[in-house]
Every structure is written in C-alpha cells, then in structure tokens.
Amino acid sequence: MEMTGLQIFKYLPGGKKESTANCKKCGCPTCMAFALKLAKQNIEIDKCPYISDELQEKYSHGIKHPQKTVTIGNLKIGGENVLYRHEKTFINKTTLAVILDCNAPDFNQNLKQISDFEIKGVNGPIRVDLVILKNAKSNMNFDIQTITYDEFIKLELDIIEDKDFQKTKDYLITTRTKAIIEKDENYSKPTSVVFNIKSEEQLFETCAKASYYICKYANMLVFNKFDEAMFSTLLTLRENIFTDPQKPLQVESGLYEFNNPNKDSIVFLTSNFALTFFAVANELENLDIPSYLIVIPADGMSVLTAWSAEKFTANIVSKTLQNLDIKNKLNTRKIIIPGLLEHIIDELKEASPDFDFITGTNEASAISDFVKNYTA
Numbered sequence: 001m002e003m004t005g006l007q008i009f010k011y012l013p014g015g016k017k018e019s020t021a022n023c024k025k026c027g028c029p030t031c032m033a034f035a036l037k038l039a040k041q042n043i044e045i046d047k048c049p050y051i052s053d054e055l056q057e058k059y060s061h062g063i064k065h066p067q068k069t070v071t072i073g074n075l076k077i078g079g080e081n082v083l084y085r086h087e088k089t090f091i092n093k094t095t096l097a098v099i100l101d102c103n104a105p106d107f108n109q110n111l112k113q114i115s116d117f118e119i120k121g122v123n124g125p126i127r128v129d130l131v132i133l134k135n136a137k138s139n140m141n142f143d144i145q146t147i148t149y150d151e152f153i154k155l156e157l158d159i160i161e162d163k164d165f166q167k168t169k170d171y172l173i174t175t176r177t178k179a180i181i182e183k184d185e186n187y188s189k190p191t192s193v194v195f196n197i198k199s200e201e202q203l204f205e206t207c208a209k210a211s212y213y214i215c216k217y218a219n220m221l222v223f224n225k226f227d228e229a230m231f232s233t234l235l236t237l238r239e240n241i242f243t244d245p246q247k248p249l250q251v252e253s254g255l256y257e258f259n260n261p262n263k264d265s266i267v268f269l270t271s272n273f274a275l276t277f278f279a280v281a282n283e284l285e286n287l288d289i290p291s292y293l294i295v296i297p298a299d300g301m302s303v304l305t306a307w308s309a310e311k312f313t314a315n316i317v318s319k320t321l322q323n324l325d326i327k328n329k330l331n332t333r334k335i336i337i338p339g340l341l342e343h344i345i346d347e348l349k350e351a352s353p354d355f356d357f358i359t360g361t362n363e364a365s366a367i368s369d370f371v372k373n374y375t376a
C-alpha cells in the first residue's frame, strides 16, 4: 500500500522531533509539507538528506508500479497505479490501433483513410494511435506511427482475442485488480484486446464492447477494421475517461485567430479554462467579423475563480501581452476583457499602459450582441 503523508511524516526529523526538523533543505517550508508532497509523488524522496533506510524501503515498496509500461515510439501503454481514476489519476490512455495487411488490395486506401482521420481535441487533433502492419516491406514510410505485426506480438503485452464479452470483461477486471491490489507480478503486463470484425453489422456491437473495455480496463485495443464513426466515439470516450481529476482541463495560453483577422481586428481576452475558451471561441467563430482571442495562463481556472486565486491579475495579463508580443503583432490597442473582471480595469490599464481595456460581456453567448454595438 502507498504511504499517506502522515505515515511518511512520522519517519522524518519533524515527526521524530529531531534538531534538523523543518530545515527546508528539500525546498519545502516544513517536514509535513514535504511528507504531503511525497505521498502524492510530487517530489523526489532524495530531496531530504535525512531519509532513513526504513522509510526508503517502505516508501519504495508502496510506490512500486504494479503494471509495466510498454513503449512504442512516443506511445506509452499501461503503467497504471489505480483501479479508479478518482483515487489519483489514470496514467496512459488506452491505445487504439488498427491492423492492416500491406498485401491487401485496399491497403493504400485504408491507410490514407486512417492517416487523414482526426477529431478535434482540447489540445489539438486526436488521431488513431498506431497502425500494425502485416507483410510490411522494409522501405515503407508512413505519416502515422506504425509497427510490424511481428513486433507487436513480441511486445510485453497480455494479448487477448475478443470472442466472448463476458469472458473478456471478467479477465480484464481480474487482471487489473490482481495487478493493482495484490501487486501480483504475474498480472503486471498491460492488456491488449484484439477484435476480429467480420462484417459491417458487427461494428455497433464492437463499439459497445470496446467502450466498456476502455472504461475497465484494456490498456490497448486493436481492430482489424477502421471505421470513422466507431473511432470518433471511442476516442471521444477515451479523452473523457483519461483526464486527470487533479488538473482542470485547460488550453494553451496564446493568441488565437478567428475568421482570418488582420492587425486591426477586434481583440478579446479570457482565461485558459477549457470550457471558457471553447464557449468564447465558438461565439467568435460564428461572428461575421474577424477577431483575435488572447488566452491568459490561469491554471485552467474560470475567470472569477482565477482572479480570486490571483491567477488572473493585472500583472499576469501584462506579462502575457509582452510574452505574446501583442504590441508589435497588432495595431489594435483596445482589448475586450470578460465582464466579470470589470472591477480590475484600472489595475489592468496601470499595468499595461500601452493598451486600453474595455469591459465585455459576462456570458459568451452575449458576445454577438455586444459586437453589434461596439466601435473599435
């Protein structure tokens, strides 16, 4: 079992009331702060020079990874530590792969369909992870991650052919439970379920089964057929299961463009909380004028939460405008801020004197009406 912060603390100088207690050499203000961080694996144990052999051994045993990680290029499969995402987080998304036979008459067509396929994700396009090639020739180059079938079957994976839903489901649950709870090394290989779809009619059933296996507990799913609707469904489900409950969904800070803006186009500003960003971006996309959106790095918090946590301050806005070089990139000097931040407009003007800040709307849905009455 992993150690809690309190259990760790008892072994530290702070817990043992020694003279070196709270010395701060680890970079934490107290031994308790270090213990809490260590319990979450947010700091290396050797940052504290006073770790006893006993603590080292107990801690190492606790964090021993119950499931191995298999690596293919930049893909990582397995390496999970928990049964339920809310216990901590899932580590590596279920890999979705397709097997193609290079000798099949429709090989090029299928490969192109897979390579061209993508769905929109919070942090960029999401694509099929891997193509497994049967009868691959040595001089083939692809625009997508590939391995040969021979390489695939030699990986340290527990490969299961999906024949009977109940059997596969029970096996996946048993395997993961034995690996995580009992730390049984016989079950430490990541699991890969291989589907053999024989007809179009089987796609619905396959999609339903694969959805279940993504939730519990396949590390990889391999299909002998690519279908856009099925992959869109499975990838969307996967993106929702494999979010880290400790991290809010966020987009990259930056200058986003809508409808081919020029240097004089209207400029909006908001936080990098994904839901806020997409609500605003959706409105800007649907305006019949070009625009920019400046996104502030606010730790993925919504506008007011970020402001109250001091993650959306006049200084952070000023730094972001400088980092993005807005002064030189755009002629526009008026920046429309979320209506909820009207109370910091004077601070914004003081911190960024090159710009004028205009109070916008509280809700993204009101942007189109706002723009009708707005003069740049």
Ligand code: SF4
Pocket (backbone or CB within 6 Å): 012, 013, 014, 020, 021, 022, 023, 024, 025, 026, 027, 028, 029, 030, 031, 032, 034, 035, 047, 048, 049, 050
């Ligand atoms: Fe405590 Fe950190 Fe000093 Fe270790 S290094 S004794 S954990 S304050």
